[in-house]
Each structure stands twice: as structure tokens, then as C-alpha cells.
Amino acid sequence: MDQGADQFGQVLEKHRGYLVALGRLHLGRRLWRKMDPEDLAGDTILEALKNRHQFKGSGENELRGWLRTMHLNNFRDALRKYWKELGQQGLEDSLAQSSGRLRDSLETPTSTPSQKAVRNELLDHLTRALTQLTPEQQQAYFLYREHEMKLAEVAKHLGLSVPATAGLIHRGLKKLKHLLQEEDGL
Amino acid sequence: MNQEENDVRLEEVLADYLQAEESGQAPDRKQLLAQRPDLAEELTTFFECRQQVPRLWPSGLPQESPACIGDFTIEETLGQGAMGVVYKARQKQLPSLVVALKWMRASQRAGAENRSRFITGAEALAHLRHPNIVTIYQAGEHDGIFFYAMELMEGGSLAQRLREQGPLPPRAAAQLVCTLARAMQHAHQQHLVHRDLKPANILLTANGDPKIADFDLAQDLDGEITRTDSGALVGTIPYMAPEQAAGQIEAIGPWTDIYALGAILYELLTGRPPFLGANWTDTLEQIRHQEPVPPHLLNPKVDDQLETICLQCLQKDPTDRLAAQELVEDLECSLNHLPNRHARPPSWLDFFKHLLSEPRQIADFTHQANLNILAGFAFALANVSVFFLLHYRGPEPLLWMVLFSPYAVLIGANLTRPESSHSSVILARRHLLSIWIGHGLGCASFITALRWMTPDYVTAFLMCYPAMSVLTGLALFAMGALFWGRFFLTGLVWIGFAPVMALEPTWAPLEAAFLAAMSGSLVGLTMRRLVREKKSEQNPFPRA
Numbered sequence: 001m002d003q004g005a006d007q008f009g010q011v012l013e014k015h016r017g018y019l020v021a022l023g024r025l026h027l028g029r030r031l032w033r034k035m036d037p038e039d040l041a042g043d044t045i046l047e048a049l050k051n052r053h054q055f056k057g058s059g060e061n062e063l064r065g066w067l068r069t070m071h072l073n074n075f076r077d078a079l080r081k082y083w084k085e086l087g088q089q090g091l092e093d094s095l096a097q098s099s100g101r102l103r104d105s106l107e108t109p110t111s112t113p114s115q116k117a118v119r120n121e122l123l124d125h126l127t128r129a130l131t132q133l134t135p136e137q138q139q140a141y142f143l144y145r146e147h148e149m150k151l152a153e154v155a156k157h158l159g160l161s162v163p164a165t166a167g168l169i170h171r172g173l174k175k176l177k178h179l180l181q182e183e184d185g186l
Numbered sequence: 187m188n189q190e191e192n193d194v195r196l197e198e199v200l201a202d203y204l205q206a207e208e209s210g211q212a213p214d215r216k217q218l219l220a221q222r223p224d225l226a227e228e229l230t231t232f233f234e235c236r237q238q239v240p241r242l243w244p245s246g247l248p249q250e251s252p253a254c255i256g257d258f259t260i261e262e263t264l265g266q267g268a269m270g271v272v273y274k275a276r277q278k279q280l281p282s283l284v285v286a287l288k289w290m291r292a293s294q295r296a297g298a299e300n301r302s303r304f305i306t307g308a309e310a311l312a313h314l315r316h317p318n319i320v321t322i323y324q325a326g327e328h329d330g331i332f333f334y335a336m337e338l339m340e341g342g343s344l345a346q347r348l349r350e351q352g353p354l355p356p357r358a359a360a361q362l363v364c365t366l367a368r369a370m371q372h373a374h375q376q377h378l379v380h381r382d383l384k385p386a387n388i389l390l391t392a393n394g395d396p397k398i399a400d401f402d403l404a405q406d407l408d409g410e411i412t413r414t415d416s417g418a419l420v421g422t423i424p425y426m427a428p429e430q431a432a433g434q435i436e437a438i439g440p441w442t443d444i445y446a447l448g449a450i451l452y453e454l455l456t457g458r459p460p461f462l463g464a465n466w467t468d469t470l471e472q473i474r475h476q477e478p479v480p481p482h483l484l485n486p487k488v489d490d491q492l493e494t495i496c497l498q499c500l501q502k503d504p505t506d507r508l509a510a511q512e513l514v515e516d517l518e519c520s521l522n523h524l525p526n527r528h529a530r531p532p533s534w535l536d537f538f539k540h541l542l543s544e545p546r547q548i549a550d551f552t553h554q555a556n557l558n559i560l561a562g563f564a565f566a567l568a569n570v571s572v573f574f575l576l577h578y579r580g581p582e583p584l585l586w587m588v589l590f591s592p593y594a595v596l597i598g599a600n601l602t603r604p605e606s607s608h609s610s611v612i613l614a615r616r617h618l619l620s621i622w623i624g625h626g627l628g629c630a631s632f633i634t635a636l637r638w639m640t641p642d643y644v645t646a647f648l649m650c651y652p653a654m655s656v657l658t659g660l661a662l663f664a665m666g667a668l669f670w671g672r673f674f675l676t677g678l679v680w681i682g683f684a685p686v687m688a689l690e691p692t693w694a695p696l697e698a699a700f701l702a703a704m705s706g707s708l709v710g711l712t713m714r715r716l717v718r719e720k721k722s723e724q725n726p727f728p729r730a
Contacts, residue, residue: 126239151204166204167197170228173235180239 008052012045015064017131019044019071024142025127026075031082040078044071064124129179136160137172144169196228216436234434254278255328258287258335274338277323285323285335288400308334311401314376318369320389320399339397341390344450348385352457356488357521359454362396364517367447369398371510374440381438383446384425385453423469424459425449428502431473441504444513448499455492456484460500474502490531491520498529542671555713557599562706564592569699572647576695582643586633589647593626617668625661629654651694652684655701659684662705672712676705 023037048055048067055066130138136158143154144165155165199222206213215233219226254260258275264286275287308325311334315321325334344362354362366388373380380387380401387400427445429437452460460478463469478500481488495516501507508516512528519526532540571588574580600619632653636646662677680701687694 150208151201162205163194163197163201166201167193169204170196170200170232170235173239174231176239177235 005049005052009045009049011063012048012067015067016041016045018064018127019067021127021130021138022068022071022123023075024138025123025130025146026072035078035082040075041071044074047074068124125180126176129176132179133172133175137168137175140165140168141172141176145173192224196225199225199229200232234432255287255289255333256324256326256335258285260287275335277335283323284338286338287333287335289328289331289333310376310378314373314378316369316372318365318395318397319373320397336399337397339389339399340392341394343386344388344390344396345385347390348453348457353485354454356455356485356492359451360492360517360520362454363447363451364514364521365396366398366450367510367513367517370440370443370447371514373398373401374443374510379438379440380443380446381430382422382425383443383450384422385450388450423473424462426470426473427504428474429504431470437504439504440510441507444499444507444510445501445504447510447513448496448507451492451496452478452481452500455481455488455496458484489520491526494526494531495520495529540671541666542674555710557596558710558713559707560599561592561596562702562704562710564595565702565706566699568592569695569702573695573699576644576647579644585643585647590626590630593622596622614669618665621661621664625657628657632657648691648694651691651698652688655680655684655687655694655698658701670709670713672709676709679705 019041020037023040027035027037044067048070051070055063057063057066130141133141139158140154143149143157144151149157151165151169152162154169155162158165158168160168199218203213203218213221215229219229222229255273255275257278259278261274261276261284264272264274271289273287273289275285277283277285305325305327308322312322312325320339321337323335323337325332327333353359366383370380370383378401380398382400383398387398388396389399390396423431425446427438427442430442449460452458461469461472461476463472478497481493481496482490495508495513498506498508499513508528516526516529568588568591572585575585575588597619600615629650633646633650636649637643640646640649659677659679659681662673662680666673666677683697683701687697
């Protein structure tokens, strides 16, 4: 591998956590155990490295935007493939949920460019903030808030007591709020 | 009680609360806070965080449009927004009745009690008959999703009209807001608060008459801001009152609607909402801490009277805003060329109170507080050293170095802050840097001038102290205007000390050291307290 690719690879590595969180955010809750967001993030990083000459922008934000679109497209392809393989095994609602979310993030059909920009900004802020939570806080946050599982279900999923899970969600939210404000230099 | 025990208790209380909420029996938050004063601070933080951390996907709606909902047959989709879908529908039993049917997203966890609260809320709205409030015919639940059928409005929304035609003439704007305020007065009398008034929620009849729609029924469903998808964000935030922007749900009341009416009036007059930042957090920050640009600067046709009414509605403190009835009366006065009865431009006393107490650009406050203490002590230390160096006639270059090293601390601390996208922070930092660089250059140039005039360097240094004291006073005055009114007072003390320093120049460096340490730490510590108080503020509004 040439030196440029090596450097680009190192830059891309910094965004791995972001891509994993982005994947989790878009994944319907029952698909969580079936598809691995970390594998998908790895695939996107490899693809980005291969197509690095197509990246015409400069700066972190543009790179992240480029990666986000590529990752969400990959994600959609993986989902379609999974859908085909799956046939009729009762995960449709979860698949539909994921597809709906991807459509929101990729196409946002009714929005103007400025609305789309606001949404992307929000998606970006949230995803980046999420990467700084502990893995347990991240999981509790995703399951409870974005996937609307009941507290007792989240606790069972994480193998924790119900109060400990409530504490985890509280600390996660507190940290997220702090991070989201920090991001804007508040 | 130690921290660990406290954490365990908090977790238990939170778990109980969340589970009760899931089953639709969550206790009242105020009651919970009153019951657990030991955990009140953390619980408030929890509610605030839950409210403020945005959610990307509130809840899914089915992909396909249903053929019928309740007693209504769906004819076409009129629009889709963050909160749900709006259909054009016809009542089965009474086919001539064509309605707008709004299907709303709600949390999947919404319990039975929340459902009944939604229905009760919609029923209360249905009884709210007013010519300028959209009539609700029926509310219910279909396939686990809430809906309500309302009057179909065919003239579009005020937001559309603003987009297409721009601002209205001031008189027409006053008339329109007066009509809306009358409708809100009626709603407030029935103890109903809208909570989400904005031009997009003011619908127009085919004749152009305004009617208020979309009373915020969904807010109660899970107590969180769920409208975070793009359109809603762009549309809602600029009309949020400061208490909403701060996430203080308990502080929301009729005064929140008055703020929104003020924001609508502002936009009708000027063509833009009162606050519009580079991004959503910036806008929220501006709503909470900045003053709107007076409307007459954006549209010279706006007269003082209407501007006073508009700005009075946009007051940060809800107790300073008008009530709906007062707003109606004042707008009527303005339309009839009579003086305002309630809204008053701020008096001199208000002006000084405001000037001294109000923190501006609070975004950078935490950083500012510590920097103030640090800078105060750095200058104090430098001046004590200068005193001894002058007393023992130390080498001149060392004097220069010691006297000016605190500037390096101050400027360095500001330059090393991580880059931020927040425009007010960038501005704050730029102001601070220019003030202190200017101060340093001014002092240096003054000492150089004195040095040329007097052969003895000790005398030159001592003579420059009164002038340096005045310069510091001026710098603090500039900071008073930019950051916090208390700086005016410290600036005044510095200026007052200039003649004292001139009376007995030998002691001037020590006096300067004392002043630097005192003003730096006093302002710094008060700022810290202010930031802490802001964080733990629970319900600062006596009217709530």
C-alpha cells in the first residue's frame, strides 16, 4: 500500500466509532443481534480506502459527510440482502423500521436542502456524541430511547438490575447532553 | 449520606418513575421533586436531559395510508410532518363533512393514562369554540395511533403567506396578532396552553381569516420533545420561549404562548423571527441569553408603540411579559392611536438593573469564571513583584517582563481553547482578546513615553500606575458591555483608585495588586455561583 493510502487509512480509522454508532442508530432493535454494525463499519472503511480518489472535499466535516452517505448506502444494501435471505421469518417490522430510518437519513423526500442540512447536522452531532459514551451506556441509550424498549426489557438484555439500568440511562443522557453542548462550545 | 448511597437511591427512584410512566401512572414531577428534596437536583437534571437530548426518530407511523380511520374515509394525503400525517377525509355518516384528519405519532410506551389524557385534551379542545381556533370534531385512537379530525382550512398557513408575500404592513400585522391574542385569551381562560404557536400553525380560511391549529396534545404523551425531524426543527425552535429553550417543562404556561405571539408579531413586522442562529443550538442559546434586534432597525415603518408591545412579549422573564388580555388591549390601543395601557419601554431603573445583572454571552461563562480568577491572581502577583523590584531597584528589563507576563497568561488561555463552531463563543473570545491586547499595548506605550520624559526608570514605572488603573477600568467597562454588568462596578473601582495611586505612587503597585486579586476573584467566584445556580434552577417562575 502506498503512503497516501496509509495516511488516509489512519484518518478513516478515527471515524470507525462514528460509523458503528451510526449503524446502531439505524438498526431496528431485533436486527441488533443479527447484523453486526462493527463488521459493516469495517466494510465501509475498506471501501472508502479503495475509492479514496473519489473524495474531492477537504476537512473533517466533508469527509464525515462522504463516509456517512457511503455507510448508509452500504447499510441499505446489506439490509436488502438480508431481507431476501430471510424470507418470511417475522422480522419484517424491524426491517421496515430500519429501512424507514435509512430512507429518512438518505433521502428525506419532502425536505428542502436547508432542512436536510439541519437533519444531517443533528444526526452527526448525536452520532459523534454517542461514540463517547461507554458501551453499556450506548446500548442502554439505543434500546431505551431510540428503540423504545421497556426498562425491564433493556435490563434483561444487558443482564443488569432494573435500577442499575435506569442509572445507566440517566448517566448516558447526562453525558450526551453535556457532549452535545460541548460540541457547540457551550 | 455518601455519594454511593445517594446514587443507589437515585437509581431506585428513577427506575420506579420510568416503570410507573410505562404503565401510565407516573407521579407528577413537581410532587416527586418535593417528596425527594435530597435527589431534587439530580432528578431535575434527568428531566432536563431527557427533554433536551434530541431524538431522531420519535416513533414510526405505518408506511401505507389506511382506507379509513374511525368514522372517516381517507381521501388524500395533505401533508406529512414530524408529528404525523394529515389526510383529507370525509365522515361516513355525514358525507358532506370533509375534514382534515391528523394522525399523530406517539411513543410506543405511551400508557393507558396517557392515552386517556390525550383524548381528554382533545375533548377539551373540541369544547373550545372560537371563530379563530380551528374546530376539532372528534378525537380517538386507531390501531394504537392517536388521531383527531379538525376543520379543513383551505387558505394555507401564515408561514406560507410569509414566505410568498414577505412582512405585512405594521397595522395589518397588529390586527392579525390582536385577533390571535383574542383567541389565545379565550383558550387561556379555559386553562389550555398551546405551547407550539408558530406561523405554520396559524391556518387561513379561503377568505384569509386566521385560525389557530395544532394545540400541543402530544407533548403530554411522553413529556419529551419528539419533534426533532428536520421540518419541525427548522419550524419550531425560533418561536420557542426561553423557558422551553432551557427545557424547563414545569415553567411552561400561558406566558409561553405570549412569547410565541411576540415572535410571530416580530416576524410579521420584520420578515424574520427574533432569533435565528447559524445552527439549532446557536438559536437556542440566543433565545435564552440575547436581546432581539429592535424591529424598527429591520423595518423603519415599525413605530415605537408597536415595538414596545412586541419586545414586552419577548421578555426572557415570563413575569415581565404581558397577559393575553393585556396584549389584546395594547394592540387595540395601538390600532386606535391611543397610548399603551400595559406595555412600557424599560425605565432608567430597569435599564440599570438589567445592565448590572444580566449576563451576556453566557456560553463562555464557565471558562470565563476560572480565567478571571487566574488572571486576577496573575496580575496581582506581577504587581507585588514589581513593587519589590522597584523598591530594590531591580534591573529594568526584568520589570518589563514581570509586568507584562500576565498578558501572556490571559491571551494564551484564550488562544489555547479548542475551536468552536458556536458563533457567540468565537465572538466572545475575539472581544476578550482585543480588549486585553489593547490594554497591554496601551500600558506599554504609556511606560515608554514616560521613560523618555523621565531619566529614572523607577519614577517612570510608578508614574504610569494611575493611567494603567484608568486603562484597566476602561477595559473592564468594555467587558461590562459585552459579558456581564458587574464588570462596570469593578471598572469604576479601578478608575476611582487612579487619584489615590497618584497621591502616593510608591504604594501604587501594591494597590493595583490588591485590586487585581479582589476584582478577578470576586467576579470569577460570583460567575461560578451564577453558573451553578443556572444549572440547578428548578422553578424560578413565581407565576407557575
